[in-house]
Amino acid sequence: MTLAPQEQFKNFLDKSQDVLILIPENPSADAVGSSWALYYFLEKRGKNPTIAFSNHLSDKFGFLTKPSRILNEISGARDFVLSFDVSRNKIGNVRHEEKDGKFNIYLTPEHGTINPRDFSFILAKFKYDLIIVIDCPDLEKLGKIYNSNTDLFFEVPVVNIDYRSGNDNFGQINLVDVTSSSCSEIVGRAIEDMDILSMDKQIATAILAGIIGATDSFQKKNTTPKSFLFAAHLMDKGADQQEIIRWLYKTQPLHVLKLWGRTMAKLQWDETLKIVSATISIDDLVQSRANITDLPLILEKLQESYTDGSIFLITFNDTPTTSVALMKTADNEIFKKLYLNFGGELKRGLLELKTEKTDLEEVRKGIVEKIKIL
Numbered sequence: 001m002t003l004a005p006q007e008q009f010k011n012f013l014d015k016s017q018d019v020l021i022l023i024p025e026n027p028s029a030d031a032v033g034s035s036w037a038l039y040y041f042l043e044k045r046g047k048n049p050t051i052a053f054s055n056h057l058s059d060k061f062g063f064l065t066k067p068s069r070i071l072n073e074i075s076g077a078r079d080f081v082l083s084f085d086v087s088r089n090k091i092g093n094v095r096h097e098e099k100d101g102k103f104n105i106y107l108t109p110e111h112g113t114i115n116p117r118d119f120s121f122i123l124a125k126f127k128y129d130l131i132i133v134i135d136c137p138d139l140e141k142l143g144k145i146y147n148s149n150t151d152l153f154f155e156v157p158v159v160n161i162d163y164r165s166g167n168d169n170f171g172q173i174n175l176v177d178v179t180s181s182s183c184s185e186i187v188g189r190a191i192e193d194m195d196i197l198s199m200d201k202q203i204a205t206a207i208l209a210g211i212i213g214a215t216d217s218f219q220k221k222n223t224t225p226k227s228f229l230f231a232a233h234l235m236d237k238g239a240d241q242q243e244i245i246r247w248l249y250k251t252q253p254l255h256v257l258k259l260w261g262r263t264m265a266k267l268q269w270d271e272t273l274k275i276v277s278a279t280i281s282i283d284d285l286v287q288s289r290a291n292i293t294d295l296p297l298i299l300e301k302l303q304e305s306y307t308d309g310s311i312f313l314i315t316f317n318d319t320p321t322t323s324v325a326l327m328k329t330a331d332n333e334i335f336k337k338l339y340l341n342f343g344g345e346l347k348r349g350l351l352e353l354k355t356e357k358t359d360l361e362e363v364r365k366g367i368v369e370k371i372k373i374l
Helices: 005-015 030-046 150-155 185-193 202-217 227-235 241-248 255-267 282-288 293-303 332-344 362-373
Strands: 018-022 048-052 078-084 090-101 102-109 119-126 128-134 158-160 173-176 268-270 275-280 309-319 322-328 345-347 351-353
Touching: 005 173, 005 268, 005 322, 018 030, 018 158, 030 048, 030 128, 030 185, 030 202, 102 332, 119 150, 158 185, 185 227, 202 227, 202 241, 202 293, 255 275, 255 282, 255 293, 275 362, 293 309, 293 322, 309 362, 332 351, 332 362
Parallel strands: 018 048, 018 128, 128 158, 158 173, 275 309
Antiparallel strands: 078 119, 090 102, 268 275, 309 322, 322 351, 345 351
């Protein structure tokens, strides 16, 4: 008899020790809440979990206790083994040194000389025995972590946790529930199914944060009656709804909210290049009673709101006769490429380009077109 996905998930976790939890680039509140909660749960069960994602993590998740093992790239996940057949001639001594840019290994046989045919070079198994992918309709959503480690997904079992109907069902186990409000709700229920006593305040807070983020504080149509009931249960376990909302939806000054609204009205999205861009005129600043110093915060909010984006760009008039382009990306490789090709000035993680052109849309389009040929 075929087991239900929830039961299969439990069996895989029971048999696994080193668990790799993967979430999308620029993770959402749902991805963070569900993965943090699963990490805490696995630690309580004596497992060795690791969370990995590339790019940006917003400061708004600072109220959650950050897991100790978080990676931005997977390195050292697999050993390379130099194997020597000792059935005819044992190794008496081994030493190594690093010299002239090379790592040399010296082997001394017990007798005679070493036959090169006794050597082999092999790849060991990956150190992870289970991968859990959360909040990804497909593996490409993981970005460079997937692109740089495709072998990992063929050799290690994958559990796919999602609530979207368009999910590719790429896992050996697909815990995809389209009736749930979020991945956090799926993970929370799975945790309680495995060990109802494990739902402590720390785990409940992470799960509730994910649900609130995914439902926009229970305003979106994916909110269901069972979501409300589960949220109430989490609050009974110690999760503080008001604290979560304060952190996830920090109150911004009125002038920033006005500028944000005017920016959103002009927002443009390039699906191919994953560029989120907008123009902000002097009139936008004046009507919002905002200042140029508020623009880095606008870029930050764009990055938080559009997790599929890779490059975030705004152009604005700093004077009536000049304009500036501000660019932001959490990918260091892309950032280096932009700086090498555009020049400009680096300021607090932003790339600033000044020009004497005053047509903001012309400047924006010019930058986008130049990025296309990089």
